[in-house]
Amino acid sequence: MPDTYESWLRRAKELRLPDSHHINGMDVSGHGDGYVVMSPRDGQALARVADAGQAEVDLAVAAARRAFDHGPWPELAPAERGRVLLRLADLLEEHRAALALTISLEMGKPISDAYGIELRAAISTFRWYGQLADKLGDESPHTASDALALVTREPAGVVGAVVPWNFPLTLASWKLAPALAAGCTVVWKPSEMSPLSALTLGRLATEAGLPPGVLNVISADGPAAGRALGLHPGVDVLAFTGSTAVGRHFLRYAADSNLKRVWLELGGKSxxxxxxxxxxxxxxxxxxxxxxxxxxxxxxxxxxxxxxxxxxxxxxxxxxxxxxxxxxxxxxxxxxxxxxxxxxxxxxxxxxxxxxxxxxxxxxxxxxxxxxxxxxxxxxxxxxxxxxxxxxxxxxxxxxxxxxxxxxxxxxxxxxxxxxxxxxxxxxxxxxxxxxxxxxxxxxxxxxxxxxxxxxxxxxLTVPFGGMKQSGNGRDKSAHAIEKYTELKTTWIQL
CATH class of the missing domain: 3.40.309.10 (Aldehyde Dehydrogenase; Chain A, domain 2)
Incomplete structure (x- = not known):
């Protein structure tokens, strides 16, 4: 980690920031002129990024749908999926300083915390689920001697992940890593306040070997893209961290569309x-x-x-x-x-x-x-x-x-x-x-x-995290997080 104020200021001037969505393994421009990301450290513009509307959400969901229904990712051996996540963790470590700097610039986190806490947590999460991927067993309950029962976990499908700005990569990794380890594909919408670190991670994921369409990242100014994801019939699971008020909207979107499962990590007054x-x-x-x-x-x-x-x-x-x-x-x-x-x-x-x-x-x-x-x-x-x-x-x-x-x-x-x-x-x-x-x-x-x-x-990462009452449902972290992104299937074979 660079250890002086001057070195971080110099790096900030040299930093190249992304400006487009990352869909189907490629950079994709949005509609219109995009929107400007402002830095809270000085109130100045950081970058102009693409702004997703319904068309871009449809494009990203379609890419994730193809990658799930016809692509190799869900069918890969879990150990191979794990190896890709481990390569992504290595790339995050390699780009740790640039990502920490991006987070400090876009949402104001002190650089020591961005480098030492935020990036450490994100890297550890991808590494932990990469190591877990091939250690999740199925069940074969004891039945009568003339039958064989199998209980298998299958990836749930396309996941929409909507995450806030306060821990833009940590909270995202808590959703992305178990979803990808389970064999799901993902459309990730970061907060409009902190899209730059997310767009960077999306590109690193493709570099790590995620097939096209497995992880798509869209930036958007305002709630329209989140609403489009929540209502989209091509999304099977919605994972959200944010306010309780917005969490209620996602439950309504699920009720008004395809009854997708909605997992919520919401507010607190601890x-x-x-x-x-x-x-x-x-x-x-x-x-x-x-x-x-x-x-x-x-x-x-x-x-x-x-x-x-x-x-x-x-x-x-x-x-x-x-x-x-x-x-x-x-x-x-x-x-x-x-x-x-x-x-x-x-x-x-x-x-x-x-x-x-x-x-x-x-x-x-x-x-x-x-x-x-x-x-x-x-x-x-x-x-x-x-x-x-x-x-x-x-x-x-x-x-x-x-x-x-x-x-x-x-x-x-x-x-x-x-x-x-x-x-x-x-x-x-x-x-x-x-x-x-x-x-x-x-x-x-x-x-x-x-x-x-x-x-x-x-x-x-061995312990689950989540809330009761109006702080949400489901759990991030630990092996329990896999439950959110898998479906249980019973197969009964009469012998």
Missing amino acids: PNIILPDAPDLDRAAATAAWGIFFNQGEMCTAPSRLLVHRSVADQVVDAVAERAHTLRVGDPLDPATEMGPLVGTGHLERVLEHIADGVADGAHLRTGGERVLRDSGGSFLQPTVFERVPVESRLAREEIFGPVLSVFVFDELEEAVTLANDTEYGLAAGLWTSDLSTAHQVSRRLRAGTVWVNCYEEGD
């Missing part, structure tokens, strides 16, 4: 409970601050509700507020930057509206809440901490998707569990305690797809 017997209160506070400010708070799992016992509340909140003061906000291309800009001025304005509403609702603004570095032209915001937040306020109940923490103080454990579950979301939760029984009992009671105990955002 609680992080710190009990007085936490094994290390300083680490608990530092992790609480890291969790809400990492990636500018633009994370569905961000621990945006800090629930802390009254006996240690002052110590913990003081430490979090101090970290907010010292966190280095700056140019994402500077390796020393700890928090970059929000993804764009529109998103910045929405987060500022939430902050203003919080003040109006009577919450106490402990620190932050102001736009900074205005002269840069970028969409930078101070890390923000609120105390005494009314439980029915927008701050307490709505996903803000920014570096904004709401603090709640409790006296009894039962109060904390009730407050933690008092949300329409159920994606993740944190718990800090030294008591083993408390850890097990509270983890079982928290309605969340992932519960971290004495840590936050930890894990690896």
Whole structure:
């Protein structure tokens, strides 16, 4: 990894960015003049890229359909599919610096995180599923002696993958890698805010040996292309990560078209409970601050509700507020930057509206809440901490998707569990305690797809990830993700 600010600035000037869709293994221009991708670091245009309409969606789905129905990919030995995914992982490693730089430029992630966390996760995901591809066995249940029963997993067909901008390659890889390993073909629509890294990966996938039509990448400005994918009768499975509101649209699109399966990883308002017997209160506070400010708070799992016992509340909140003061906000291309800009001025304005509403609702603004570095032209915001937040306020109940923490103080454990579950979301939760029984009992009671105990955002590809309630359905990561992209078939043979 280049280690100086100057080297990243120089690379940024030399970087060549893609400008067209990647369909059927080829670069394809879109209709009209395309649209401009803006960089949140300075508000300047990065590139003009192709804009997909219905015609381009139809073209991409048709390519994926041919590749599934008549191409070699679904029929390849799983080990061979795995080898292609491993070659793609190697190519991502080879182009790691350029991809990290592209992500920093298009969505504002600090370059150290883009290189060290985002690309590491994406590379690991393709490598993990490449190694898993030939290790998924079928079943032969025991039946009567005059019959043979077979239960086989078959690829589900054409997958439409719609992913957000906050982790543009990590979240995409969680869908693409298991779908491809299973033998599916894919049409991938990245966010209009972050198409450049996706279009680059599409080209690398073809270079790695994916046959034409197996992975198609289309860029589009606005919701029309996503709607076209959701309604398309040629799409068998739709995998989406994003807001709960948009997830509802995809369920409607499935109902109004071919009843395609829809897998949703949606929003969150995750609680992080710190009990007085936490094994290390300083680490608990530092992790609480890291969790809400990492990636500018633009994370569905961000621990945006800090629930802390009254006996240690002052110590913990003081430490979090101090970290907010010292966190280095700056140019994402500077390796020393700890928090970059929000993804764009529109998103910045929405987060500022939430902050203003919080003040109006009577919450106490402990620190932050102001736009900074205005002269840069970028969409930078101070890390923000609120105390005494009314439980029915927008701050307490709505996903803000920014570096904004709401603090709640409790006296009894039962109060904390009730407050933690008092949300329409159920994606993740944190718990800090030294008591083993408390850890097990509270983890079982928290309605969340992932519960971290004495840590936050930890894990690896062996464990599934996904939500409960209005945080979605299905699971990414682990061998369980294969279930989303396969169909079970029973074959009964009378002997």
